Amino acid sequence: MANKIRVATTSLAGCFGCHMSFLDxxxxxxxxxxxxxxxxxPITDIEHCTNCDIGLIEGGVCNSENVHVLREFRxxxxxxxxxGACAINGGLPAMRNHITLExxxxxxxxxxxxxxxxxxxxxIELPLLLxxxxxxxxxxxxxxxxxxxxxxxxxFWKFLTDLIEGREPALPYELVHYD
Amino acid sequence: xxQFIQCIAENNQHQSTHLLxxxxxxxxxxxxxxxxxxxxxxxxxxxxxTQIISVVEFYSFFHLSPRGxxxxxxxxxxxxxxxxxxxxxxYLAKILSVTVGEVREDGLVSLGNASCTGMCDQxxxxxxxxxxxxxxxxxxxxxxxxxxxxxxxxxxxxxxLFQVDDNIYKSGLLLNQPYVQGAALRxxxxxxxxxxxxxxxxxxxxxxxxxxxxxxxxxxxxxxEPQTERxxxxxxxxxxxxxxxxxxxxxxxTDQVFEGMAVCAAIIGARQGFLYLRGEYLHLHDKxxxxxxxxxxxxxxxxxxxxxxxxxxxEICLGAGAYICGEESALIESLEGKAGIPRNRPPYPxxxxxxxxxxxxxxxxxxxxxxxxxxxxGDWFASIGTEKSKGTKILSISGDCARPxxxxxxxxxxxxxxxxxxxxxxxxxxxxxxxSGTFISNQEFxxxxxxxxxxxxxxxxxxxxxxxxxxMVNNFTHFFAHESCGFCTPCRVGTALLKKQLAKIVDGHGxxxxxxxxxxxxxxxxxxxxxxxxxxxxxxxxxxxxxxxxLYHSRLKEISFEPGFDLDGALATARRLANRDDAGxxxxxxxxxHE
Ligand SMILES: Cc1cc2nc3c(=O)[nH]c(=O)nc-3n(C[C@H](O)[C@H](O)[C@H](O)COP(=O)(O)O)c2cc1C
Ligand code: SF4
Ligand code: SF4
Numbered sequence: 084m085a086n087k088i089r090v091a092t093t094s095l096a097g098c099f100g101c102h103m104s105f106l107d108x109x110x111x112x113x114x115x116x117x118x119x120x121x122x123x124x125p126i127t128d129i130e131h132c133t134n135c136d137i138g139l140i141e142g143g144v145c146n147s148e149n150v151h152v153l154r155e156f157r158x159x160x161x162x163x164x165x166x167g168a169c170a171i172n173g174g175l176p177a178m179r180n181h182i183t184l185e186x187x188x189x190x191x192x193x194x195x196x197x198x199x200x201x202x203x204x205x206x207i208e209l210p211l212l213l214x215x216x217x218x219x220x221x222x223x224x225x226x227x228x229x230x231x232x233x234x235x236x237x238x239f240w241k242f243l244t245d246l247i248e249g250r251e252p253a254l255p256y257e258l259v260h261y262d
Numbered sequence: 263x264x265q266f267i268q269c270i271a272e273n274n275q276h277q278s279t280h281l282l283x284x285x286x287x288x289x290x291x292x293x294x295x296x297x298x299x300x301x302x303x304x305x306x307x308x309x310x311x312t313q314i315i316s317v318v319e320f321y322s323f324f325h326l327s328p329r330g331x332x333x334x335x336x337x338x339x340x341x342x343x344x345x346x347x348x349x350x351x352x353y354l355a356k357i358l359s360v361t362v363g364e365v366r367e368d369g370l371v372s373l374g375n376a377s378c379t380g381m382c383d384q385x386x387x388x389x390x391x392x393x394x395x396x397x398x399x400x401x402x403x404x405x406x407x408x409x410x411x412x413x414x415x416x417x418x419x420x421x422x423l424f425q426v427d428d429n430i431y432k433s434g435l436l437l438n439q440p441y442v443q444g445a446a447l448r449x450x451x452x453x454x455x456x457x458x459x460x461x462x463x464x465x466x467x468x469x470x471x472x473x474x475x476x477x478x479x480x481x482x483x484x485x486x487e488p489q490t491e492r493x494x495x496x497x498x499x500x501x502x503x504x505x506x507x508x509x510x511x512x513x514x515x516t517d518q519v520f521e522g523m524a525v526c527a528a529i530i531g532a533r534q535g536f537l538y539l540r541g542e543y544l545h546l547h548d549k550x551x552x553x554x555x556x557x558x559x560x561x562x563x564x565x566x567x568x569x570x571x572x573x574x575x576x577e578i579c580l581g582a583g584a585y586i587c588g589e590e591s592a593l594i595e596s597l598e599g600k601a602g603i604p605r606n607r608p609p610y611p612x613x614x615x616x617x618x619x620x621x622x623x624x625x626x627x628x629x630x631x632x633x634x635x636x637x638x639x640g641d642w643f644a645s646i647g648t649e650k651s652k653g654t655k656i657l658s659i660s661g662d663c664a665r666p667x668x669x670x671x672x673x674x675x676x677x678x679x680x681x682x683x684x685x686x687x688x689x690x691x692x693x694x695x696x697x698s699g700t701f702i703s704n705q706e707f708x709x710x711x712x713x714x715x716x717x718x719x720x721x722x723x724x725x726x727x728x729x730x731x732x733x734m735v736n737n738f739t740h741f742f743a744h745e746s747c748g749f750c751t752p753c754r755v756g757t758a759l760l761k762k763q764l765a766k767i768v769d770g771h772g773x774x775x776x777x778x779x780x781x782x783x784x785x786x787x788x789x790x791x792x793x794x795x796x797x798x799x800x801x802x803x804x805x806x807x808x809x810x811x812x813l814y815h816s817r818l819k820e821i822s823f824e825p826g827f828d829l830d831g832a833l834a835t836a837r838r839l840a841n842r843d844d845a846g847x848x849x850x851x852x853x854x855x856h857e
Binding site for chain 1: 775822823825826827829832833834835836837839840841842844846847849853
């Protein structure tokens with residue numbers, strides 16, 4: 084089929100739990116690939132995204148590389164979506180925001196129990212950490228937010244099918260009700 | 263300390279409803295609430311220690327870690343800012359060698375900010391160990407610093423520092439009314455209680471605290487409750503920035519206010535009343551107690567009032583720095599010795615108020631009016647004002663005008679008349695009703711003060727054309743975020759987000775969608791918050807955005823998005839620790855800048 088909807092996905096400071104949940108749409112994946120084509124994504128191993136319709140971002144922004152990836156997605160995706168608690172609020176990784184970065188790095192690489200050859204890594208190949216973990220909407224413009232940790236497979240399904248079929252995405256209460 | 267706490271608990275009959283009073287004494291003596299004191303109180307009062315800690319943490323005048331022996335707070339109201347508060351605070355920090363928000367190393371002094379202390383007509387103002395300081399300037403600061411460094415007790419400080427003036431510039435129906443102690447009670451007894459309620463009804467009096475509920479209806483509902491143990495509460499929390507008329511009424515019309523409470527008590531059948539006095543008005547406390555005592559001596563309070571078998575007494579309860587405690591159900595929680603978190607309404611206080619009993623809560627000015635109506639009858643009051651807003655309104659006028667102070671006007675008065683009277687020229691706009699009210703522009707000066715048009719609790723802050731509206735909006739937005747009680751998410755999180763989103767625009771990081779995002783956030787906070795605080799917290803932004811959209815849009819950049827924080831700056835620590843400065847160790851603020 085020509086003109087499939089192009090979708091890219093990535094995980095920034097996330098745990099891949101959101102991606103796993105996405106895969107939980109199970110056999111509906113077969114229906115989905117009829118309609119969409121995956122561009123850059125952990126499931127394709129394509130390294131850079133180009134001209135996509137939808138970008139799904141899991142995880143918040145914790146380092147400079149996350150910023151570059153996020154910008155690449157923003158520049159190449161018509162619709163950019165924050166997926167899951169980490170992308171929306173910073174989530175679990177943002178728990179370090181209450182501790183200074185210096186203390187974090189010292190604990191991990193200098194004074195922590197069992198540290199050998201203490202030194203803070205310094206290599207131009209390594210991305211630097213931001214002093215705080217940020218939700219992605221503080222760094223680029225985000226069009227939609229899918230709540231949940233992770234959002235359920237049904238949330239992904241409902242959201243994507245709404246978009247693909249040209250409806251304004253809407254999540255019914257059952258899908259965003261957590262207790 | 264053990265003995266001291268023991269003593270306090272005994273003096274308060276081990277009643278946990280008096281927790282705030284006990285904590286106030288402990289804070290006074292130790293300059294914080296020590297852990298051991300909490301443990302001991304928890305045993306003595308038989309309440310969990312976590313409950314005490316939550317109360318300590320809730321009120322801004324209580325602290326879990328020591329404050330200075332002299333605790334100096336400077337009022338952060340916009341009116342204080344207009345009078346040079348910022349420079350003064352910096353100056354104090356410098357001469358006292360103390361950082362704002364902290365305690366000096368020797369423990370002698372701490373310096374901080376307080377929400378509006380209600381001295382807007384005589385600022386910049388502050389508090390030292392809870393007592394109001396007015397008209398602060400550099401010489402006064404020098405004097406204060408010297409007194410602190412010499413460790414002079416407050417009683418030996420010069421009284422000019424603490425001088426609080428009434429500044430009444432225009433009196434009307436209520437403020438001009440001659441008064442003889444007991445006259446309202448006398449008139450009520452002669453006329454009969456039912457007939458007096460009918461007069462209050464006929465007067466059309468509506469509550470002066472902001473919401474404007476009809477007073478007689480509230481009293482009637484309460485009197486019809488099956489529960490016979492009932493209470494009267496006078497709301498003297500007056501926390502709305504720019505409001506200070508209740509302070510003046512309590513200072514100079516004290517008897518009339520207490521008498522209005524007694525009239526209400528007789529009508530609804532209450533034997534106990536409370537005056538909930540905001541902590542910032544501590545300077546009035548002893549005077550109020552003296553007048554209560556005098557009224558008891560004169561047979562106007564206590565048992566068998568005026569020999570007709572009425573029993574009623576009034577207790578003064580001091581707040582501890584929480585704007586939300588002006589909301590009536592939060593106020594009742596506070597009276598019960600708890601954190602001031604608004605209750606679900608209904609049930610309204612008239613059915614389930616203090617200790618779950620029917621309770622009438624009214625503003626200070628409402629009781630003052632009730633006294634006048636009891637003496638002179640309903641028509642006296644109803645003959646003045648507009649159709650839906652009878653009588654007069656007492657305004658607290660501050661900001662850019664020649665004569666800031668107290669003005670009483672019949673309802674229906676135009677804004678322009680008020681501006682002429684107080685000597686305001688070159689006016690840009692006015693904040694009517696405080697931050698939770700409305701900002702009106704200079705195109706709207708023919709509008710009228712009345713429930714039908716511009717409703718107000720009395721705050722009237724004037725801004726001339728040298729002022730930046732966004733400074734004001736920013737100050738108010740910070741106020742709400744600071745005063746949010748934290749109970750519900752739309753307000754707790756929403757007010758913090760409003761602050762952030764507004765700062766993003768004001769600081770020039772805003773772009774195309776940011777004003778829309780701000781407005782959406784405003785609607786969310788407004789429509790989903792639990793109580794009036796959250797429901798009005800977005801008003802400063804909404805009312806100015808409506809009138810001056812260009813003001814907001816002119817701050818936006820012509821790009822699709824920019825982060826609201828310094829992206830490259832956020833890498834500074836990591837750069838230093840990794841000892842790097844290569845190109846890969848930096849980030850451009852926006853993508854376009856990069857290319
Ligand atoms: C956040 C908030 C603060 C309030 N502060 C005050 C106050 O300081 N004084 C006051 O009289 N009413 C205040 N009110 C209104 C009271 O809840 C209540 O309506 C009023 O005391 C009733 O008295 P009235 O009918 O005489 O106006 C406040 C309401 C809210 C929501
Ligand atoms: S939202 Fe939950 S599942 Fe998704 S990345 Fe974060 S922690 Fe993992
Ligand atoms: S709206 Fe704000 S002040 Fe009111 S209950 Fe919610 S958090 Fe507390």
